[in-house]
Amino acid sequence: MKNFLKYIAAILLIINVSESFGQCKAKQIVKEGRGGLKPFFYDGYALSDISFTDKPQKIEVEFTAFAKQKYRMVFCTSDFTEVVPINIYDKSSRAKVRNNVFTNGTVQKAIWNLTPAKTTTYFITYEVPASTPNKKGCVLMLIGYSDASAAVED
Amino acid sequence: MNFKNIKTIRTLFAAFAVFTIVSCGQDNGSEAQDNEQPVVDSNKTEESTGAATVSLPSPLQIASIFKRSGLVYIEGLTNPVSNITNYSSNSSKAVNLGVYSSDMAYCVLNKQNQNSINYLKSSRELANQLGMGSIFETGGISTRFESNLSKEDSLASIIAELQMQSDLFLEENELEHVSAIIFAGAWVESMYIGTKVYEKTNNEKVTSRIVEQMTISNNIVKVLKSHETKDPSIAGIITNLQSINDTYSNFESVKKTAAANEDENGDSPTLSKEEIKMLITKIDEVRNKMIKE
Numbered sequence: 325m326k327n328f329l330k331y332i333a334a335i336l337l338i339i340n341v342s343e344s345f346g347q348c349k350a351k352q353i354v355k356e357g358r359g360g361l362k363p364f365f366y367d368g369y370a371l372s373d374i375s376f377t378d379k380p381q382k383i384e385v386e387f388t389a390f391a392k393q394k395y396r397m398v399f400c401t402s403d404f405t406e407v408v409p410i411n412i413y414d415k416s417s418r419a420k421v422r423n424n425v426f427t428n429g430t431v432q433k434a435i436w437n438l439t440p441a442k443t444t445t446y447f448i449t450y451e452v453p454a455s456t457p458n459k460k461g462c463v464l465m466l467i468g469y470s471d472a473s474a475a476v477e478d
Numbered sequence: 479m480n481f482k483n484i485k486t487i488r489t490l491f492a493a494f495a496v497f498t499i500v501s502c503g504q505d506n507g508s509e510a511q512d513n514e515q516p517v518v519d520s521n522k523t524e525e526s527t528g529a530a531t532v533s534l535p536s537p538l539q540i541a542s543i544f545k546r547s548g549l550v551y552i553e554g555l556t557n558p559v560s561n562i563t564n565y566s567s568n569s570s571k572a573v574n575l576g577v578y579s580s581d582m583a584y585c586v587l588n589k590q591n592q593n594s595i596n597y598l599k600s601s602r603e604l605a606n607q608l609g610m611g612s613i614f615e616t617g618g619i620s621t622r623f624e625s626n627l628s629k630e631d632s633l634a635s636i637i638a639e640l641q642m643q644s645d646l647f648l649e650e651n652e653l654e655h656v657s658a659i660i661f662a663g664a665w666v667e668s669m670y671i672g673t674k675v676y677e678k679t680n681n682e683k684v685t686s687r688i689v690e691q692m693t694i695s696n697n698i699v700k701v702l703k704s705h706e707t708k709d710p711s712i713a714g715i716i717t718n719l720q721s722i723n724d725t726y727s728n729f730e731s732v733k734k735t736a737a738a739n740e741d742e743n744g745d746s747p748t749l750s751k752e753e754i755k756m757l758i759t760k761i762d763e764v765r766n767k768m769i770k771e
Binding site: 360465 | 499500501502503530531532533534535536538539542543546634635638639641642645646649650690693694697743746
């Protein structure tokens with residue numbers, strides 16, 4: 325009985341610690357998502373920590389795409405299942421009017437391909453819904469680029 | 479409760495402890511579509527919570543952008559591998575790991591096989607000294623590099639993988655500030671190579687790429703500033719990069735274009751010959767400071 329109670333206490337402690345500490349590391353997320361980049365070369369990633377509150381919030385990532393370069397962005401999430409829509413704009417949230425160049429995606433499913441005609445800084449916004457306060461997770465935007473041909477290695 | 483199932487409980491506990499829900503977009507044709515007709519979001523938009531995360535390109539991507547614009551190989555431009563003995567502080571090692579990464583990308587994309595190997599070795603040596611040498615052994619990167627010397631695409635793929643291992647290592651070890659320092663060195667070196675090739679060839683496309691790269695220079699400073707408290711050497715790197723930004727933003731052509739543009743995504747300025755010369759001089763100065771230390 326004593327040992328069983330110790331196990332229960334340990335499990336509860338782990339749950340509590342992981343929920344309060346739990347900002348994720350990129351390694352596993354990148355491992356899961358990198359297949360979606362093929363045949364693009366890995367270029368980098370942007371990791372955004374999410375700490376849910378009882379109010380919705382917006383989290384922004386800034387990304388510059390160079391003219392005529394081909395890009396692919398794969399979005400991955402860790403440690404939450406809430407639906408988080410993505411909107412991508414061609415100006416920051418400070419602008420009075422801006423174009424939304426990508427909709428209908430959520431962080432769990434989205435892949436964004438683009439080849440901008442001119443060098444453009446994009447503002448990716450994660451529309452984080454209200455949820456259990458202090459619940460944590462993260463969104464990782466994995467970035468790939470391509471010149472023309474895919475890399476084929478021996 | 480059957481206490482004889484403690485073993486089962488233990489197994490379940492272990493499984494729970496390591497289980498992390500990860501979900502990624504899949505390329506199965508169900509990806510969200512780019513808007514062919516961009517939707518104007520004219521409502522007053524709410525400001526985002528907190529500062530935006532900034533994403534910076536890899537040295538390999540920068541090198542490939544320059545290459546597509548006709549950046550040719552010129553012997554002697556890159557930082558000599560013999561300079562590696564100059565770098566005693568962790569900061570100078572990190573900066574020059576970035577410098578050598580750019581040099582390696584430049585050599586790979588211009589099919590300079592022996593120099594590519596030399597820069598791989600120098601990069602590995604500096605990485606070892608910084609405690610991150612394992613990234614070269616993950617997936618047999620060094621061996622694969624040498625086996626694929628004649629295949630530019632394969633080498634580019636390997637360098638991309640090395641970049642990924644480096645990013646993940648630094649993130650896992652909470653050394654993101656080192657990543658920012660490495661990138662600063664890589665970016666300055668790429669700009670240096672671009673400006674020097676332009677000086678010799680007068681290729682206007684290369685100038686356009688140089689101006690294009692200046693669009694991210696403020697972001698590099700922003701990222702460095704976000705890590706400033708983690709390493710006292712970052713202040714000096716910021717000063718150096720800011721001096722390039724200040725030189726550039728004080729050009730008449732840049733000021734005129736900025737005034738005419740509504741925002742950061744407007745038209746790019748066309749620098750005068752004199753302005754290009756001044757920018758080249760400033761980049762030269764910063765780069766030579768970086769590789770001497």
